[in-house]
Amino acid sequence: MIATAWRVVGVGFSLLVVLAAALLYGVDPQQTTSAGSMIGQDFWFSYEFRTDDLTVLMLAVVGVVSACVQVYSIGYVRERVASYTAIVTLFTAAMIAVVIADNLFLLLIGWEVMGACSYLLIGHYWERSDARAGAVKAFLMTRLGDVGFLFGIFVLGVGYHTFRISELGDGPIEPHLLTAGTLLLLVGVIGKSAQVPLQTWLPDAMPGPSPVSALIHAATMVAAGVFLIARLYDVFVAAETTLTVLAVVACVTMLVAAFCAMAAVEVKRVLAWSTVSQLAIMFAGLSLGTDDGRHAALFHLLTHAAFKGLLFLCAGVLLHQVGSAAFVVLRRYTRRGALRKRLPVTFVTMTIGLAALAGVPGFAGFFSKDSVIEAAWHHARDGSAIGWVVLVSVCLTAALTAFYCVRLWLWVFFRTPALAGALGAFEDDDPMADLEEPDSSKLREGSWLMLAPLILLAIGAIGLGYADGVHLNWVVALGTTVLAVFGALPAYSLWQRGADPRPVFLEREFGFDSAYGRAFVVPVQWLARLAVGGDRDVIGGYVRATGRAGVLASAGFRKLQTGNVQTYLTAAVVGAVALAILAGVIGS
């Protein structure tokens, strides 16, 4: 009953957000004014809201994706429904708060609530240790970035003498304050959007429910970082150093994440790394510092929301119907050719999603990625080094993206003639090697509650590419298509030979986790042991010594207690006489 009520609330809230976006479309930018309260002597804090084109875009994205996720979750989530739906709704609401906030502190509130919600949702299956560990890791790493974010707000607010977002960028500010403030904000953005060096939490967040992954990766949380830079674009453009740092971080991240995705052996993990990579493409567009770049990045955010949400929901169907999204388990069905035929809707929609991700001409990702490349090309042509670096990185990433998309698609859905029914390169880590062959005749397509969002998002993953008006630069389009083919061909030939080489350093994801383990986890554990030792052996020593002293003293005193009343009386009389003599001596 409570669960049903929450589901109604969740879906209704998402639809309200979509309605709000529709009503606000085309309305002139507005800001509320409300009486607030003073912070200290100089600053005025109030709950200000604003709407403009960016707000409407984000409201539409968040509303549609969360509506899809809420409907999908009705068919997907079976346990702890009420708390799950409530937290997903709160998550959406927090993202809305970030989107409509016109005050940096209000934005921070939404930002932090999202962090808490992501922790709770990633740990939804808290009986699994990997879910618990992933939740803690996500919380700690985003929290690390949020420290920088908070201080960035302080520095910028003090520098501009206001915390209102619409007034930032107007007043004069000292250059070093601007650079410091934007760099600190960037730390928060890097944490939230899982960019290098804080990227490792996002793939480890995959034990969470798939609809939550779709929500986090498509609309909320990681998109908040992109949104923030787009929102404060004037401020960031004024800080050249920060934009350079952002460009470097984005270029490194997109390549590192794409390489990691090439070696992942679980559908959701591949998708998680691809999210990191695609977000980096958006950041690269933003780091150009041009209006073209911002426009391209937001366009990519929009299309990415559609196809990445779609892909995660598809992965959720695989998880729900098959029981696992690991390549090796899925191939047990695929080698009989069952998976594709038993899950036709999932297969088709996932193919559309992967095509959009890989940048197949005609799909949404193709147009938005091209617009980023085109913006970078324009910037590079004007003689900017950042433009060149971004251009080359995005082109390389496009090829790598095509590789891992094709690899995922072929290995999951198609039987390999060369392997003659064997599992192939994934046999090494097969956890169910000794089990019976799965009965593929029991495999069923998901319920319509789960399929309807897939179809809606699949339409978006094709149609949104034309939303911006088709203005193709034929050179760029041809170039990226060739690059995608260059990326796809090795994947195809490797699959055809039944080989899936995974270099060790890619499987270990460039060793970030083990390096962090040595650099941070081990020292922290040392400190923890030190603290435990201090507590147990020093403080606890005093406590135990107190008890022991009491025991010893009482053992001594109990010898006096003989039970002979006459002894007691003698002592009392002697004491009284002694006191009397003493009183006499003192008194005289």
Place this chain on the structure above:
Amino acid sequence: MPIVVPLLLAVALFCIGVYGVLARRNAITLLMSFELMLNAVNINLVAFDAWHVDGLATGQTLAVFVITIAAAEIGLGLAIVLLLFRGHGHVDADAARDLLEQDPVEKGVEQ
């Protein structure tokens, strides 16, 4: 008569009483010693009352109260002694240890 004479008598009687209580074992002797101490106090009360020439005679009144209470106390005490003699066949105060903790156990406080 100087006040010091009855006071010396009272001190002598009280000391004899204290000695009896502390040193003797026979329960009846103990009770008699209590009576000696009480009556030493009574002598004090009456003597100070006379010396003070108190119109309300509070000292004498209190002495009457003490005598009454002492009568009740000795009645109770003798009843206990009688029961002790019936049960144990003696009236030795030191030997009456039925209520004493017999085997003291060392109890640890640790943990």
